[in-house]
Amino acid sequence: MEVLSVMHYKEYGGTNMSEVIVVTSGKGGVGKTTTSANVGTGLAKLGKKVVLIDTDIGLRNLDVVMGLENRIVYNLVDVVEGNCRVKQALIKDKRLSENLFLLPSAQTRDKTSVSPEQMKELIGKLREEFDYIILDCPAGIEQGFKNAIAGADRALVVTTPEVSAIRDADRIIGLLEAAEIRRSDLIVNRLRVDMVKRGDMMSIDDVVEILSIPLIGAVPDDENIVVSTNQGEPLVGNDTLAGQAYMNICHRITGIEVPYLDLESRKGLFKKLGNMFKKN
Amino acid sequence: MGLMDFFKKKNSGEVAKDRIKLLLISDRANCSPDIMENIKADIIKVISKYMEIDTEGLDIQITQTESEGSNGNVPALCANIPILEMHNGAPKKEKSN
Numbered sequence: 382m383e384v385l386s387v388m389h390y391k392e393y394g395g396t397n398m399s400e401v402i403v404v405t406s407g408k409g410g411v412g413k414t415t416t417s418a419n420v421g422t423g424l425a426k427l428g429k430k431v432v433l434i435d436t437d438i439g440l441r442n443l444d445v446v447m448g449l450e451n452r453i454v455y456n457l458v459d460v461v462e463g464n465c466r467v468k469q470a471l472i473k474d475k476r477l478s479e480n481l482f483l484l485p486s487a488q489t490r491d492k493t494s495v496s497p498e499q500m501k502e503l504i505g506k507l508r509e510e511f512d513y514i515i516l517d518c519p520a521g522i523e524q525g526f527k528n529a530i531a532g533a534d535r536a537l538v539v540t541t542p543e544v545s546a547i548r549d550a551d552r553i554i555g556l557l558e559a560a561e562i563r564r565s566d567l568i569v570n571r572l573r574v575d576m577v578k579r580g581d582m583m584s585i586d587d588v589v590e591i592l593s594i595p596l597i598g599a600v601p602d603d604e605n606i607v608v609s610t611n612q613g614e615p616l617v618g619n620d621t622l623a624g625q626a627y628m629n630i631c632h633r634i635t636g637i638e639v640p641y642l643d644l645e646s647r648k649g650l651f652k653k654l655g656n657m658f659k660k661n
Numbered sequence: 662m663g664l665m666d667f668f669k670k671k672n673s674g675e676v677a678k679d680r681i682k683l684l685l686i687s688d689r690a691n692c693s694p695d696i697m698e699n700i701k702a703d704i705i706k707v708i709s710k711y712m713e714i715d716t717e718g719l720d721i722q723i724t725q726t727e728s729e730g731s732n733g734n735v736p737a738l739c740a741n742i743p744i745l746e747m748h749n750g751a752p753k754k755e756k757s758n
């Protein structure tokens with residue numbers, strides 16, 4: 382895998398203010414929820430105080446990927462409608478002590494139950510408590526998308542190296558610009574290095590060139606993702622390739638430059654891991 | 662499959678890249694029929710200064726064309742403008758691309 386030299390990730394900001402990040406893609410099934418779960422968990426592992434919000438009303442999924450589905454009492458719509466206080470609806474992820482919380486979506490309501498203004502108000506309250514607010518956006522460009530981006534400072538645009546996913550990502554990038562989201566970064570998901578090598582898949586560079594927004598990370602198509610989703614435990618930070626790729630993305634979100642992962646070989650991964658920790 | 666076919670055959674990754682590039686040109690330009698009609702009207706206005714053209718037969722579309730450089734196919738705006746008569750010089754009837 383060629384080392385990406387085109388995009389250098391620059392440190393952004395440097396303030397202690399909280400940041401609201403929407404994870405979006407346009408197309409469904411490219412890995413928004415998996416990315417949200419791993420980025421949220423990863424940032425919490427880095428010691429940040431994080432809340433994940435599932436904004437996909439009617440199709441609740443983030444709770445399952447996080448393994449917190451049995452602990453839901455109240456949801457996003459309850460909070461917005463004032464049926465409970467915000468704190469009552471937040472589910473604490475005990476694996477990360479006081480650092481990670483989930484605000485689940487409502488399964489039996491529809492997207493019109495929440496308005497962009499209500500989302501902004503909710504986010505305003507959460508900003509006081511958290512370093513990072515991660516919004517898992519639904520597929521599509523309708524009301525759910527508008528709700529999810531309403532209060533966001535920046536976006537992570539997830540795509541796979543496929544024509545349909547890239548097309549939708551391009552549309553989303555246009556809409557994010559129109560909504561004056563101050564920065565959007567690209568995550569290329571489900572990359573298969575063997576296929577790229579043989580010319581049967583677009584490379585990271587190809588996708589970055591086409592969408593022309595900064596790359597914040599590439600995640601290989603890794604069986605371990607399925608395993609971790611089965612178990613309800615995000616794999617960020619463990620010794621799998623995907624786990625490392627997600628952790629690198631988390632570092633870059635916080636403004637720390639880390640080298641791009643060599644997705645080609647699994648050999649010497651521990652050595653690389655060692656190097657990575659030395660740098661930080 | 663002959664040897665020549667083997668060399669001519671494009672990788673599916675390249676095919677995908679060409680397709681998405683073309684697709685995004687029309688998506689980004691928001692090439693609705695309206696905008697295409699506007700482009701057409703403007704082309705007619707400009708060309709008509711120099712020659713008489715068949716405005717009914719004029720056709721524009723976004724297609725792919727072989728790049729002069731090494732990067733394969735690139736999107737191009739192709740206009741097919743039938744000329745009826747040149748304003749200056751001998752009257753001609755021909756098609757030009």
